[in-house]
Amino acid sequence: MTKKYQIVGIGNAMVDVLTHADDSFLTDNGIEKGIMQLIDMDRAVELYGKVGPATEISGGSAANTIAGAAHLGGRVAYVGKVKDDQLGAIFAHDLRAQGVDYETALAAADAPQETGRCIVLVSPCGERSMNTYLGVTEFLHPSDIIESQMADAEWIYLEGYRFDGPQSHEAFAKANAACKGAGGKVSLTLSDPFCVERHRTAFREMIKSDVDLLFCNRSEMLSMYQTEDFDAALNEAATEVEIVACTDSDQGAHILSGGKRWHAPAIPTDIVDATGAGDLFAGAFLWGLTNGYALETCGNMGCVAASEVISHIGARAEADLTETFRKSGLIS
Amino acid sequence: MTKKYQIVGIGNAMVDVLTHADDSFLTDNGIEKGIMQLIDMDRAVELYGKVGPATEISGGSAANTIAGAAHLGGRVAYVGKVKDDQLGAIFAHDLRAQGVDYETALAAADAPQETGRCIVLVSPCGERSMNTYLGVTEFLHPSDIIESQMADAEWIYLEGYRFDGPQSHEAFAKANAACKGAGGKVSLTLSDPFCVERHRTAFREMIKSDVDLLFCNRSEMLSMYQTEDFDAALNEAATEVEIVACTDSDQGAHILSGGKRWHAPAIPTDIVDATGAGDLFAGAFLWGLTNGYALETCGNMGCVAASEVISHIGARAEADLTETFRKSGLIS
Numbered sequence: 178m179t180k181k182y183q184i185v186g187i188g189n190a191m192v193d194v195l196t197h198a199d200d201s202f203l204t205d206n207g208i209e210k211g212i213m214q215l216i217d218m219d220r221a222v223e224l225y226g227k228v229g230p231a232t233e234i235s236g237g238s239a240a241n242t243i244a245g246a247a248h249l250g251g252r253v254a255y256v257g258k259v260k261d262d263q264l265g266a267i268f269a270h271d272l273r274a275q276g277v278d279y280e281t282a283l284a285a286a287d288a289p290q291e292t293g294r295c296i297v298l299v300s301p302c303g304e305r306s307m308n309t310y311l312g313v314t315e316f317l318h319p320s321d322i323i324e325s326q327m328a329d330a331e332w333i334y335l336e337g338y339r340f341d342g343p344q345s346h347e348a349f350a351k352a353n354a355a356c357k358g359a360g361g362k363v364s365l366t367l368s369d370p371f372c373v374e375r376h377r378t379a380f381r382e383m384i385k386s387d388v389d390l391l392f393c394n395r396s397e398m399l400s401m402y403q404t405e406d407f408d409a410a411l412n413e414a415a416t417e418v419e420i421v422a423c424t425d426s427d428q429g430a431h432i433l434s435g436g437k438r439w440h441a442p443a444i445p446t447d448i449v450d451a452t453g454a455g456d457l458f459a460g461a462f463l464w465g466l467t468n469g470y471a472l473e474t475c476g477n478m479g480c481v482a483a484s485e486v487i488s489h490i491g492a493r494a495e496a497d498l499t500e501t502f503r504k505s506g507l508i509s
Numbered sequence: 510m511t512k513k514y515q516i517v518g519i520g521n522a523m524v525d526v527l528t529h530a531d532d533s534f535l536t537d538n539g540i541e542k543g544i545m546q547l548i549d550m551d552r553a554v555e556l557y558g559k560v561g562p563a564t565e566i567s568g569g570s571a572a573n574t575i576a577g578a579a580h581l582g583g584r585v586a587y588v589g590k591v592k593d594d595q596l597g598a599i600f601a602h603d604l605r606a607q608g609v610d611y612e613t614a615l616a617a618a619d620a621p622q623e624t625g626r627c628i629v630l631v632s633p634c635g636e637r638s639m640n641t642y643l644g645v646t647e648f649l650h651p652s653d654i655i656e657s658q659m660a661d662a663e664w665i666y667l668e669g670y671r672f673d674g675p676q677s678h679e680a681f682a683k684a685n686a687a688c689k690g691a692g693g694k695v696s697l698t699l700s701d702p703f704c705v706e707r708h709r710t711a712f713r714e715m716i717k718s719d720v721d722l723l724f725c726n727r728s729e730m731l732s733m734y735q736t737e738d739f740d741a742a743l744n745e746a747a748t749e750v751e752i753v754a755c756t757d758s759d760q761g762a763h764i765l766s767g768g769k770r771w772h773a774p775a776i777p778t779d780i781v782d783a784t785g786a787g788d789l790f791a792g793a794f795l796w797g798l799t800n801g802y803a804l805e806t807c808g809n810m811g812c813v814a815a816s817e818v819i820s821h822i823g824a825r826a827e828a829d830l831t832e833t834f835r836k837s838g839l840i841s
Contacts, residue, residue, distance in 0.1 A: 230576070230603040230825060233565035244562070263595040263623070271562040291595070493562060 180361070181329040182278070183252045183467035187322070187352055188239025188336030189314045190257030190281075191293035192264045193452065195490055196231040198298035203306055208298065213307040213369045215341065216296075221310040224296055233264075234491040235271035236295055237314075238368060239336035241453045241492045245460025245482060247276040248494045249502075251467065254278035254326060256352075257339075260313045261285060264292040271493070281321055284313035303448030303487065315342035322351045328359035331467050332390070334459065337368030340376040353387040362419075364390035366459055367397040374400060390420040390466075392459045398423050411438075420466075422476065424458050424483070432476045441476030444484035453492025457482040461498065470507075478507055512693070513661040514610070515584045515799035519654070519684055520571025520668030521646045522589030522613075523625035524596045525784065527822055528563040530630035535638055540630065545639040545701050547673065548628075553642040556628055565596075566823040567603035568627055569646075570700060571668035573785045573824045577792025577814060579608040580826045581834075583799065586610035586658060588684075589671075592645045593617060596624035603825070613653055616645035635780030635819065647674035654683045660691035663799050664722070666791065669700030669729075672708040685719040694751075696722035698791055699729040706732060722752040722798075724791045730755050743770075752798075754808065756790050756815070764808045773808030776816035785824025789814040793830065802839075810839050 203210050206227065216224065235244075243255045255272055259265030261283040272279045284290070293312035297305050317339070327333055333356045339345050353363050365380070365388045367373050373380060380401065384391060391414055395407060402410035414421045415433040424430045429443040461482035465475035485496050502508045535542050538559065548556065567576075575587045587604055591597030593615040604611045616622070625644035629637050649671070659665060665688045671677050685695050697712070697720045699705050705712060712733065716723060723746055727739060734742035746753045747765040756762045761775040793814035797807035817828050834840045 225602060229606045230567065231599075231606075232823065233599060235562065267563075267565060270557060274561045274563075491564065 180331045181252065182254050182326070182331065184243065184246050184332045184334055184463050185254045185256065185326060185330040186239035186243040186334040186336070187256045187349070188339050189237050189293060189311060190240060190259045190268055191237045191295050191309065191314060192268055193234050193236030193492060194225065194231045194294055194296045195234060195299060195450070195452070196228045196297070197301070198228060199301060203298065208306050208308065210300065210306050211304050212371055213309055213338065216308045216310050218290070218310060221294065221296065221308070224308055228296065228298065232490060233267065234493065235268050236452070236492050237268070238338055238366065238456050239334055240268075240272060241456035242334060242460040242463070243277055244272060244275045244493050245457045245498070246464040249461065249464045249498055251464045254330075256281050256317070256321060258284055258314045258317045258321065259292045260288055260290070262292050264294060268292065284316065288313055290315070297452055299450045299452070299490070303451050305450060305452045311342060317342070317348055318344055319348045319351050322348050322355070324351070324355035327352045327355035328361065330356055330361050332362050332364055332463055334463060335363065335365045337366050337372045337376065337380065340372065340379060346379055349383070353383070357387065362389040363387045364392060364463065366392040366455070367401060370396040370400040373397050377401065384417050388418050390422065391418045392422050392455070392462070394424045394455060395426070420472065422459070422462055422479070424455055424479070429480050430458065430476050432472050434472055439473040439476055441473065441480045443480055446484045446488045448487050450490045451487050453486040454483040456492060457486040457494060474507055477505070478502060481505055481507065512663045513584065514586050514658070514663065516575060516578050516664045516666055516795050517586045517588065517658060517662040518571035518575040518666040518668070519588045519681070520671050521569055521625060521641075521643060522572060522591045522600055523569045523627050523641065523646060524600055525566050525568030525627050525629050525824060526557065526563045527566060527629045527631060527782070527784070528560045529633070530560060531633060535630065540638050540640065542632065542638050543636050544703055545641055545670070548640045548642050550622070550642060553626065553628065553640070556640055560628065560630065564822060565599065566825065567600050568784070568824050569600070570670055570698070570788050571666055572604060573788035574666060574792040574795070575609055576604060576607045576825050577789045577830070578796040581793065581796045581830055583796045588613050588649070588653060590616055590646045590649045590653060591624040592620055592622070594624050596626060600624065616648065620645055622647070629784055631782050631784070631822070635783050637782060637784045643674060649674070649680055650676055651680045651683050654680050654687070656683065656687035659684045659687035660693065662688055662693045664694050664696055664795055666795060667695065667697045669698050669704045669708065669712065672704065672711060678711055681715070685715070689719065694721040695719045696724060696795065698724040698787065699733060702728040702732040705729050709733065716749050720750050722754065723750045724754050724787070724794070726756045726787055727758070752804065754791070754794055754811070756787055756811070761812050762790065762808050764804050766804055771805040771808060773805065773812045775812055778816045778820045780819050782822045783819050785818040786815040788824060789818040789826060806839055809837070810834060813837055813839065
């Protein structure tokens with residue numbers, strides 16, 4: 178029987194505040210280049226007061242992934258918390274307008290926190306340094322996980338970043354149990370090497386017990402398995418999950434499953450803003466997987482989608498990816 | 510004595526909500542292509558619910574103009590009303606981050622209206638159809654006009670759109686008197702042919718009594734002087750104001766002053782989003798004028814700036830216009 182959803186994502190709901198900044202700005206303001214750092218509201222206000230004019234675009238890692246799969250025509254839903262405020266309304270609109278089912282209860286208008294936002298400083302080279310104020314999205318409660326929705330999913334997609342914050346592990350456990358109990362499968366993205374540092378044990382336990390498909394990039398993979406030997410880490414991961422899909426910047430992506438390994442080449446492009454590359458890779462990969470494409474093709478789809486999203490500002494697809502897949506010979 | 514400000518702009522403060530839409534969407538939803546239409550909150554909610562994923566970028570016609578002049582290094586200020594809400598904070602941040610003095614009192618958090626926004630539907634050809642919910646910006650009160658600030662301006666720049674709404678004419682009269690009383694000059698943009706229809710008499714009176722520099726485009730000029738003879742309209746306007754600066758789409762701009770006439774050619778570019786072309790033309794023109802450049806050069810600067818802003822989404826300059834002016838030989 179076909180399930181209602183091909184993919185249901187769970188993650189930190191946020192609006193990206195995108196602006197350009199050079200390296201001296203990063204240094205002067207104590208911002209680590211190329212990674213995600215968590216900030217509180219005071220720091221968010223301080224930093225926002227210093228950055229240049231910005232553009233607001235809905236973001237959130239798993240939300241970008243799910244929006245990408247929806248863009249391709251996938252049956253998808255998203256779970257993540259925003260507040261009943263203007264940024265929350267923007268986030269919800271952009272997901273629903275893309276065809277995503279999104280019904281997570283809003284945090285009340287009088288909650289002390291606001292809707293989460295990520296101040297994304299885009300370097301001239303396209304690399305992005307993310308400064309995340311989680312706001313209300315930190316308080317996604319296990320009661321926000323609707324078991325029937327998880328049971329209706331072929332795959333759920335868990336955002337590693339969402340391991341930060343109270344009750345997140347409990348919420349994920351509830352989602353996994355409901356999904357797997359109904360025959361669904363669990364995918365996880367490690368999100369960020371520092372996120373792996375913070376949650377290595379919890380990640381490892383969940384990988385061994387629940388995860389069927391692991392998304393990560395090279396540095397997250399090395400951090401996860403605490404080695405400098407990339408191939409060894411890939412192989413170890415492949416013994417723990419059914420599918421490993423590991424991106425590797427301009428080297429494309431490595432897919433491992435059932436004792437086999439494939440390589441999907443990166444699609445050369447002018448990098449304008451690297452935000453969302455991994456997210457769109459995962460969205461396209463999962464769309465391909467749940468539509469019955471071979472793993473190698475799914476990897477190629479991921480690389481094509483990632484290439485599109487880094488060619489412009491913002492972490493949501495702009496070009497018609499279905500058409501791009503057709504032109505690339507990935508679909509007929 | 511050098512005045513504190515080269516230009517102080519007064520206009521409708523808003524955040525643009527930019528999204529793509531094809532002609533059938535416009536037809537199905539009763540939206541006139543290529544113009545600005547005023548909508549109420551109910552219509553704004555309805556329309557927003559129907560459009561696709563969007564990008565939020567600070568806008569507002571005069572605010573775009575002033576931001577453009579600030580981008581070029583001008584000493585500028587802006588007057589326009591937003592609310593103490595998230596969109597208001599975005600609007601204020603983006604102006605200040607560009608170097609604009611912006612101190613208009615916020616509408617209170619419990620005001621029944623919200624910060625103004627403009628749902629901009631960008632057609633595949635780049636033309637934009639604007640649906641404007643004025644919100645609190647409609648209620649800019651004469652008391653929001655600080656006479657000492659107007660007296661500190663070499664030029665004030667009045668947005669024609671701001672003629673909509675109660676007390677706007679009174680507010681402009683106060684600004685003009687304070688500016689001109691201190692030896693400053695008044696520029697006005699007609700904003701939109703339908704805006705001219707709504708306010709022709711008031712515009713005409715102000716042009717004759719106060720305006721030194723009139724900005725408009727071809728269709729606004731024809732509407733203003735109720736003729737189909739473009740040259741006749743230009744010549745009539747030139748008898749009423751010191752300088753006429755009239756843009757003419759891909760024909761560039763026509764500048765008339767002191768019995769002379771110049772033509773500034775348009776700079777060919779791929780139009781992605783025409784939003785802000787006239788605004789940036791005026792910003793660059795006024796920057797040139799207040800820096801002592803010849804009128805013909807000011808016109809060329811306007812065309813170069815307009816060309817930049819239509820080459821990308823959003824109505825604020827992204828490229829370094831100073832550098833572009835240098836490469837174009839407009840400045841040394």
